[in-house]
Amino acid sequence: MIAELERAEIDELLRAQVVGRIGCHADGVTFVVPVIYAYDGEAFYAYSLEGRKIHMMRSNPRVCFEVDEYDGRGSWRSVIAQGTYEELEGADSERALALLTERFAPRGGERRPRGEGRPVAFRIRIDEVTGRAVRR
């Protein structure tokens, strides 16, 4: 009933989904936060306002990235990656924004974050990734 996903199936799920969750940990606190992401086969790219999760990932760059798909009746696919947070500047930051904009163009274009605070582009480079499917 539980199957491990092959890397090609993992990549397919990561390219199909748009919302992932970052798990980070600093000062004894674990924090899970959803983000819109792009994926290039090696890393997740996101753009966020400077705030709690950015501060935590700067403090401890070893993070988890999770993506799932639930069919509403008991069947799942999920991917869980361990990765390393890297903040992006200059051309790297522009490339991340381009990846996100390209991905979300069909849904209304640019994904620059809204609200107060400085926008920060970052990637989470995959160190290890596993995927599972549960079928009922």
Next chain:
Amino acid sequence: MIAELERAEIDELLRAQVVGRIGCHADGVTFVVPVIYAYDGEAFYAYSLEGRKIHMMRSNPRVCFEVDEYDGRGSWRSVIAQGTYEELEGADSERALALLTERFAPRGGERRPRGEGRPVAFRIRIDEVTGRAVRR
């Protein structure tokens, strides 16, 4: 563009959604894993096979529980709770299973986990909870 949710809005979202993500941390590793849950206003209830997340939560019961809803066009609601893992035995375990079964009856009934390993019922008691809405 970003609004804090009132507790009534948080409760509404938590009762409407069925998939949450647990963030746990032990031995330097942060792990995020999706679960089907029930919610009684004070805690999240779930039933899982004994495995990595159960071992990590036993080791460090301070966990995060996250629920989100994304409309596909840039608007979000999300709830992030800090909580404490408590394993359930006997009558408490049966009550958790009853809550989950009641919740999922319209979707096909009992949510006993499938696969190898001992099923473990647990709750995550909320210590602190916040919610946000981002509208575009």
